[in-house]
Amino acid sequence: MLYTRNRKTYYYLGFFLFLVISFHYLGILRPLEYAGRSFIVPIISNLYDFKVNLNNSNFSNSEAASTTAWCENNQQQIVLLSAQVKNLENENKQLKEQVDFKAGNPQRWITTAVLGRSLDGVEKTIIIRGGTNDGIKVNQPVIAGKGILVGKIIKTENDIAVVRLISDGQFNISGMIINKSNSLGIVEGGYGLSLRLKFIPRNEVVVVGDTVVTGGLETECPLGLLVGSVAVVENEAYKPFQQAVLTPALDLARLNVVSVLAK
Amino acid sequence: MIFLKRLWQFIKIIFFVAVIVLTQIFVINFLPFPLSAINIAVVAVLWYLMFSLDLQILFLVIPVAFFLEIFSAESFGIIISALVISLAIVGWVLSSVFTNRSPLIVFLSGLISVVLYRVLFFVGLLIFGDASASIIWSSQNLLSNLFYESVLTASVLVISYLITLLLIKKFRPEYINLVPGEHYGRQKTFLHYR
Numbered sequence: 070m071l072y073t074r075n076r077k078t079y080y081y082l083g084f085f086l087f088l089v090i091s092f093h094y095l096g097i098l099r100p101l102e103y104a105g106r107s108f109i110v111p112i113i114s115n116l117y118d119f120k121v122n123l124n125n126s127n128f129s130n131s132e133a134a135s136t137t138a139w140c141e142n143n144q145q146q147i148v149l150l151s152a153q154v155k156n157l158e159n160e161n162k163q164l165k166e167q168v169d170f171k172a173g174n175p176q177r178w179i180t181t182a183v184l185g186r187s188l189d190g191v192e193k194t195i196i197i198r199g200g201t202n203d204g205i206k207v208n209q210p211v212i213a214g215k216g217i218l219v220g221k222i223i224k225t226e227n228d229i230a231v232v233r234l235i236s237d238g239q240f241n242i243s244g245m246i247i248n249k250s251n252s253l254g255i256v257e258g259g260y261g262l263s264l265r266l267k268f269i270p271r272n273e274v275v276v277v278g279d280t281v282v283t284g285g286l287e288t289e290c291p292l293g294l295l296v297g298s299v300a301v302v303e304n305e306a307y308k309p310f311q312q313a314v315l316t317p318a319l320d321l322a323r324l325n326v327v328s329v330l331a332k
Numbered sequence: 333m334i335f336l337k338r339l340w341q342f343i344k345i346i347f348f349v350a351v352i353v354l355t356q357i358f359v360i361n362f363l364p365f366p367l368s369a370i371n372i373a374v375v376a377v378l379w380y381l382m383f384s385l386d387l388q389i390l391f392l393v394i395p396v397a398f399f400l401e402i403f404s405a406e407s408f409g410i411i412i413s414a415l416v417i418s419l420a421i422v423g424w425v426l427s428s429v430f431t432n433r434s435p436l437i438v439f440l441s442g443l444i445s446v447v448l449y450r451v452l453f454f455v456g457l458l459i460f461g462d463a464s465a466s467i468i469w470s471s472q473n474l475l476s477n478l479f480y481e482s483v484l485t486a487s488v489l490v491i492s493y494l495i496t497l498l499l500i501k502k503f504r505p506e507y508i509n510l511v512p513g514e515h516y517g518r519q520k521t522f523l524h525y526r
Binding site: 081082089093105106109112113117119120185188192194196223224259 | 354357361368387388391394398399400402403404405406408409411413416424474
């Protein structure tokens with residue numbers, strides 16, 4: 070008797086599941102999804118803001134001391150970088166003149182707020198305010214600060230969009246190391262807090278501390294968005310390529326405001 | 333009268349779904365990793381199944397998973413199907429194979445649920461998603477994430493199960509009159525909506 074009842078439960082469960090999935094793709098559940106989002110988004114947003122503020126206020130004296138030490142140790146590197154930046158600015162200016170940009174900037178930056186993390190604990194994705202209504206499309210790069218890549222848009226709704234962070238296992242994008250040979254590779258996430266730049270030719274010299282930017286090989290993502298810096302270089306004789314472990318340029322857990330780069 | 337009864341049942345279902353979804357939101361957005369990997373939906377449903385073998389609870393998994401799904405980046409249906417199928421399998425296992433309710437069995441059922449859920453999730457991702465097998469397998473965090481999620485979810489399940497048992501013993505002394513082997517949940521609980 071119990072087994073018969075259980076079997077019926079399974080049949081009904083399967084049928085109900087089928088109905089829900091079918092109704093979603095037919096668009097019948099859209100009002101319910103919209104209502105659910107309208108209800109849940111403010112909760113996620115407030116909770117996320119509270120956590121970010123809490124993290125910022127927990128920035129203790131020991132952390133401040135270690136940060137200062139880190140800053141001092143890297144001062145020399147910063148001077149070099151600023152020199153490189155000046156060179157790049159000049160180069161950029163010349164390139165802009167050559168490429169005949171339209172008046173203003175042809176690229177549109179959609180600045181928006183981070184609402185929170187997606188509700189699946191394993192994926193490293195965030196939800197941002199703004200969606201197809203604001204011109205946000207799939208595969209557009211998402212940046213924070215002054216051009217630091219944080220991820221790519223992977224799903225859009227009318228009012229929200231989901232961003233896959235660079236630390237997610239399914240994230241990959243072309244990357245370029247700022248060195249003599251401008252080594253190209255593929256930036257991949259999925260290694261905890263660090264990233265990896267794979268498929269760098271073995272004959273090219275990669276040094277710890279080198280800056281990595283986007284390679285510009287994708288149509289949606291421009292060249293030169295900052296990704297991070299090289300922390301470890303793995304160059305083994307029996308492998309055709311070398312790879313580098315990268316430290317992201319930004320703490321991805323403390324994002325409040327990001328910009329979507331729309332063309 | 334029947335209308336009021338149905339309305340009350342409906343309110344209870346909404347309350348149960350809201351509590352699970354809100355707790356999941358809190359865990360994901362507030363707790364640090366690896367605690368954020370705890371799967372509250374699995375804990376809640378298995379906790380209920382431990383005390384009552386009423387598989388009707390599986391119907392509540394669908395609205396819970398629905399709300400998790402609308403914020404997911406993956407194709408709609410992957411999370412919902414994986415969660416429902418894995419919990420349905422574990423529900424059958426609990427009613428037919430693991431009839432004992434020792435903490436070890438509770439832990440094992442939590443572990444099996446999460447592992448099954450993730451396996452089905454990644455199979456769904458390979459079939460219907462945009463991820464290739466190489467990308468999923470090249471991610472070194474895959475196994476460690478699975479480990480954290482399964483062990484922590486199973487541990488939270490065991491802790492909540494033991495606390496509930498303790499509370500039942502403290503506040504319901506009539507439990508000793510139950511026939512040995514009979515589940516506590518055969519009596520009416522607040523979640524019985526049928």
